[in-house]
Amino acid sequence: MARALRSHDDIGARVRLHRQRSGKSQAVVAGLAGISEDYLGQVERGRKTPSAGVIQALAGALGIPAGVLLGDEPAESVVSPAVGGDRLALALMSGGGAPIELALLARRVESAWDTWQNSGHRYSELVPDLPELIRDAEATMRGQRHGSRYREAAAIVGDMYGLLRTVTRRVGRSDLSYLVADRGIRAAEESDDPIRLAVARWNLGHTLLISDEHDAAMELAQVGAAAVIEEAGATRRQWP
Structure with a gap:
């Protein structure tokens, strides 16, 4: 017997339930998903499939x-973004761990x-x-x-913090995004790799832009660009 199709009402209700559990507004979820807030509202009300x-x-x-969201997996098996963010915060603050082979x-x-x-x-697995x-x-x-x-x-370690900057932002922990972006810069500086350092500065700049700290982000971008130019042995005259 073929499995019956699920109604869009059920999907909308599950979207609303998990959005409310995550503590995110419709505007935030819609922005992260790349859809309009109005469309998300219609999905949650069962008016759009x-x-x-x-x-x-x-x-x-x-x-x-x-x-x-489709009803194929029980919600109880999922690590919620809020809980995941708390665990990441604890790991970042508490230290511990054991050295392993590089x-x-x-x-x-x-x-x-x-x-x-x-x-x-990726959330439940990572x-x-x-x-x-x-x-x-x-x-x-x-x-x-x-x-x-x-x-x-x-x-x-710098590469790891680059990943964590994205993950912490996606789980709604902008406070942790600042922390891991800053640690990413520290690790990149210690690696003595100008490309990694430029990427780490871009990550912090992106975090600043999301928080509407545009002047700080611009200053960071200028410093990063100057450092890359200096490392490459170029001068301002060589750039159009």
């Missing part, structure tokens, strides 16, 4: 698998990035593992401080 792409975007904005740390960071970019269940990754990465960087591979460790 969202496409598969919109459902996926809404699930990403809410930090849940798309299957939860090759293993690099694979874990690369795997985390791959999950974030490619998984349809966020629970991030606190341990944060602690181990910081412990590894500290353990390498006086070693010959300290810059390599700092580069890997």
Whole structure:
């Protein structure tokens, strides 16, 4: 017997339920999902049937698998964005962790990035593992401080903080976005890699722009551009 199609009323009700649980307004969720606030309101009221792409975007904005909105997965199995953000905050503040081999740390960071970019269940798959990754990465960087591979460790940790800046923003923890963006700059500076440092400054600048701190973001961008030009051995006259 073929499975009956779910009504858009049910999907809309689940979108509204999980949006309210996340503590996000319609404006925030609509912005993250790339749709209008009016359209989201119509979806929640059952007046519009969202496409598969919109459902996926809404699930990403809410930090849940798309299957939860479709009724395929129980909501109880999902780590909520709020809880995930709290766990990340605790890991960032508490320290701990254990130093590991740099090759293993690099694979874990690369795997985390791959999950974030490619998984349809990136919140439920990635966020629970991030606190341990944060602690181990910081412990590894500290353990390498006086070693010959300290810059390599700092580069890997900087890449991790680049990911965390995006994740913390998506789970609604702008306070943590500032913290991880700042730590990303610290790690990039320690790596002595001008490209990583430029990316880290861009991440902090993006965080500032989202918070309407445009002057600070512009100043940071100018400093970052000057540093890259100096590292490349270029002069202002060489630029049009």
